[in-house]
Amino acid sequence: GAVVSQHPSWVICKSGTSVKIECRSLDFQATTMFWYRQFPKQSLMLMATSNEGSKATYEQGVEKDKFLINHASLTLSTLTVTSAHPEDSSFYICSASPPGDSTEAFFGQGTRLTVV
Amino acid sequence: GQNIDQPTEMTATEGAIVQINCTYQTSGFNGLFWYQQHAGEAPTFLSYNVLDGLEEKGRFSSFLSRSKGYSYLLLKELQMKDSASYLCAVKDSNYQLIWGAGTKLIIKP
Numbered sequence: 141g142a143v144v145s146q147h148p149s150w151v152i153c154k155s156g157t158s159v160k161i162e163c164r165s166l167d168f169q170a171t172t173m174f175w176y177r178q179f180p181k182q183s184l185m186l187m188a189t190s191n192e193g194s195k196a197t198y199e200q201g202v203e204k205d206k207f208l209i210n211h212a213s214l215t216l217s218t219l220t221v222t223s224a225h226p227e228d229s230s231f232y233i234c235s236a237s238p239p240g241d242s243t244e245a246f247f248g249q250g251t252r253l254t255v256v
Numbered sequence: 257g258q259n260i261d262q263p264t265e266m267t268a269t270e271g272a273i274v275q276i277n278c279t280y281q282t283s284g285f286n287g288l289f290w291y292q293q294h295a296g297e298a299p300t301f302l303s304y305n306v307l308d309g310l311e312e313k314g315r316f317s318s319f320l321s322r323s324k325g326y327s328y329l330l331l332k333e334l335q336m337k338d339s340a341s342y343l344c345a346v347k348d349s350n351y352q353l354i355w356g357a358g359t360k361l362i363i364k365p
Contacts, residue, residue, distance in 0.1 A: 247298035
């Protein structure tokens with residue numbers, strides 16, 4: 141099946157610093173990628189839809205200035221958590237689907253962010 | 257609003273059969289997915305239903321009734337490694353995935 145690679149798998153950072161997470165589709169082009177956040181024992185919550193060559197679409201309640209998304213190519217989207225705080229500690233997951241509306245979503249490995 | 261309901265937690269015995277139900281109310285329907293997620297890992301795809309009926313894939317089967325807004329995931333010959341969360345997700349009219357909260361399945365020896 142299709143492969144989506146996410147990096148890093150885990151990161152620990154100090155409060156006030158910024159962290160960049162990369163999401164790559166390795167064997168297909170993805171005009172759209174999705175960024176999710178998951179707190180312990182909770183389901184996936186869509187944060188934003190990353191669109192290649194245009195601005196990301198953010199879900200209600202997600203601060204676009206805090207969670208910067210860049211989708212500069214058809215195989216790479218990045219999420220930057222700016223001025224991170226302990227409450228930003230979470231599991232962040234990206235996903236993408238090969239062309240075709242009925243296809244499954246493939247997920248990156250996820251990034252465990254801990255802000256200390 | 258859009259809503260997907262599934263039980264929070266279920267317990268079953270190794271070797272047995274378990275059925276995890278999912279009901280949904282979404283703006284449009286373009287397919288229903290079941291994913292498995294182990295703690296701390298990303299979800300992995302299990303099944304996809306877009307037409308009514310049963311889809312069988314090895315030990316796992318998934319059923320869909322669009323008129324009832326209902327699906328279930330059936331796991332047979334349960335193994336300890338099947339202990340995980342099972343997520344039901346529906347693609348709405350915009351082809352966006354709407355996720356259920358997940359069902360934590362606990363397998364006991």
